[in-house]
Structure formats: C-alpha cells, structure tokens
Amino acid sequence: MKLFIWRHNRRFHSYSMIDEPCVVPDLYTDAVAVVLAETEEQALAILAAREPRWRVADLKRLQPRVIDLTTPGVLFTFVGGN
Numbered sequence: 001m002k003l004f005i006w007r008h009n010r011r012f013h014s015y016s017m018i019d020e021p022c023v024v025p026d027l028y029t030d031a032v033a034v035v036l037a038e039t040e041e042q043a044l045a046i047l048a049a050r051e052p053r054w055r056v057a058d059l060k061r062l063q064p065r066v067i068d069l070t071t072p073g074v075l076f077t078f079v080g081g082n
Contacts, residue, residue, distance in 0.1 A: 003067040003075070004043040006033045006059050021058035033059070040064060 008023045008031045023031045033054060037043035043064075044056050067073060 001036055001038060001069050002043075003069065004033075004035045004037060004040055005065040005067070006062055007031070007065075008062060021055075021061045023055055023058050023062070024053050025055070026053070036069075040066070 006023065008021060010020070010022075010029055010031075023033075033047055033051070035043040035047050037046055044059060047054050047059075048056050067075060
C-alpha cells in the first residue's frame with residue numbers, strides 16, 4: 001500500500017494563472033487530500049467515490065507525493081506563516 005498526497009495552494013492565485021488547477025469548487029487557500037491505495041488511479045477513484053466534490057481531472061494535473069508504507073520515511077512536516 002501507498003499513501004498518495006495531493007496538496008494545492010492557491011495563495012497567490014490570480015487571473016494571470018487562468019489555467020491553474022482548481023481541485024475543489026469551493027474558495028480555498030490550501031487543499032490537501034491523502035488517500036491509501038495501491039495505485040494513483042485507484043487512489044483517485046476512491047477519492048471521487050468518497051468525496052465527490054474533488055475534481056479528479058484537475059488532481060491528475062498535479063504530481064502527488066507518494067509514500068511507500070513498506071519503507072521508513074517522513075510522513076508529514078509543516079511550516080506555517082506568511
């Protein structure tokens with residue numbers, strides 16, 4: 001199994017970024033989806049079935065972070081602020 005993590009930040013979104021992905025229809029600054037699956041395709045299918053508001057077509061444009069659960073590693077770090 002693997003963890004697939006999609007994160008999209010729209011903090012600096014503007015009209016000049018008209019082709020920027022929009023992963024959910026709501027207004028957001030940060031959107032994060034974490035799914036446990038064998039493949040990226042399976043992860044997207046699970047997410048679409050469980051959380052239909054996520055736009056799978058736009059998520060496909062982003063490169064997810066993939067964490068193999070059989071290999072030691074860092075799962076999450078976060079630095080907030082300006």
